[in-house]
Amino acid sequence: MKATKILTAALAAAMLCASLSACGKTNDATETTAAFFNDTATTEIYTVLSEDFGAENYAIGFRRGDDALAKKVSDILAEMTADGKAGEIAKKWFGSDVMLRDPEYPRELNEEEGDASLQYILDKGELILGLDETFPPMGYRDANGDIIGFDIDLATEVCSRLGVKLKLQPINWDSKEMELNGKTIDCIWNGMSITDERISGMDLSTPYIANKQIIIVKSDSGISTKADLAGKTVGAQQGSSAVDAISAEPDVKASFGSLNEYASNDEAFLDLKAGRIDVLVVDEVYGRYMISQDK
Numbered sequence: 001m002k003a004t005k006i007l008t009a010a011l012a013a014a015m016l017c018a019s020l021s022a023c024g025k026t027n028d029a030t031e032t033t034a035a036f037f038n039d040t041a042t043t044e045i046y047t048v049l050s051e052d053f054g055a056e057n058y059a060i061g062f063r064r065g066d067d068a069l070a071k072k073v074s075d076i077l078a079e080m081t082a083d084g085k086a087g088e089i090a091k092k093w094f095g096s097d098v099m100l101r102d103p104e105y106p107r108e109l110n111e112e113e114g115d116a117s118l119q120y121i122l123d124k125g126e127l128i129l130g131l132d133e134t135f136p137p138m139g140y141r142d143a144n145g146d147i148i149g150f151d152i153d154l155a156t157e158v159c160s161r162l163g164v165k166l167k168l169q170p171i172n173w174d175s176k177e178m179e180l181n182g183k184t185i186d187c188i189w190n191g192m193s194i195t196d197e198r199i200s201g202m203d204l205s206t207p208y209i210a211n212k213q214i215i216i217v218k219s220d221s222g223i224s225t226k227a228d229l230a231g232k233t234v235g236a237q238q239g240s241s242a243v244d245a246i247s248a249e250p251d252v253k254a255s256f257g258s259l260n261e262y263a264s265n266d267e268a269f270l271d272l273k274a275g276r277i278d279v280l281v282v283d284e285v286y287g288r289y290m291i292s293q294d295k
Contacts, residue, residue: 042219046291049215051226053245053281057207059106061188061198063180066117067109070203073187074105076158077208085157086208093137093150103206106199121186126165129155130185133170134266137289138191151189154208172263174239177201191285193241213245214287216272216280223279230255232278235268237261242281 042048062070080086087097121127131139131151139149147168159166171179176192179185180202192198194207217223223232229252236242238261246253253259260277262268265286272280273294280287 043291045219045294047217047219049224052215053213055212056193056241058191058209058211059194059207060205061180061192062203064201064203066203067111068115069117069121070205071109071111072118073158074206076161080157086154089150089153098209100207100209105206106194106204109203121164126167127159128167128169128186129189130169130171130176130179131190132173132264134264135191135286138285151191155189173237191283195241195244212284213242213281214284216282216287217278221278226252229279231257233258233260234279234281235260235262235271235277236281237265237268238263246281
């Protein structure tokens with residue numbers, strides 16, 4: 001089942017890449033993301049509603065108890081923010097320095113005696129990063145099949161300063177906690193939103209970038225508010241914070257005609273593009289990027 005889901009997601013990504021006229025430009029991060037965080041809410045094809053399903057921050061997820069590793073990576077990110085390297089990477093992908101300053105841990109970490117999580121990474125000489133490879137601009141495959149993105153550039157620099165190699169491991173996003181706890185990956189670093197469930201189930205780094213769950217519709221849909229979602233078919237990625245954010249507003253969710261959950265955001269975006277769903281609830285990071293590409 002897992003292999004089937006991954007294959008389906010990969011096929012959807014390929015189909016989406018073929019369908020977007022600008023897909024060939026995805027290597028040019030500055031061009032594709034300079035308008036990424038702007039306030040432009042409407043294009044000829046899509047509209048981002050002024051209402052959303054809540055603001056949140058991104059953090060890196062580690063196994064519960066791997067405090068030493070989580071703190072070291074957070075310290076290096078703080079160092080990179082202070083010396084300008086993280087801002088340089090952010091400007092490459094977003095057109096401006098969007099790194100959070102002086103962030104606090106979602107849950108205080110305490111290095112207990114016997115915590116060998118950092119030494120484990122140093123001894124094996126690599127950090128295995130788990131990601132959904134269909135999540136631009138944080139981590140995705142370019143036209144050559146290489147995994148690139150903002151998070152990939154950050155992680156590459158962190159690993160360089162840590163003195164280890166970076167290994168990228170695509171995973172099924174709905175199974176990310178299982179992959180992490182099963183030690184097939186060392187961290188989840190892929191635009192992962194901080195939620196109460198993740199705070200209790202993982203060690204989280206300090207947050208490094210802000211995000212929110214936006215609502216995207218076709219510009220000719222007639223939908224302009226959350227109230228207009230009543231009776232509509234809504235899409236979101238399975239296991240994502242978009243689903244959590246929707247569930248946090250039960251009255252709104254109950255008004256939907258249906259909620260379709262997808263293995264990847266790419267599959268959901270394709271269905272919005274094709275008119276098979278009316279609404280897409282998704283990370284602003286991903287949503288605005290895809291809108292900027294589909295012209």
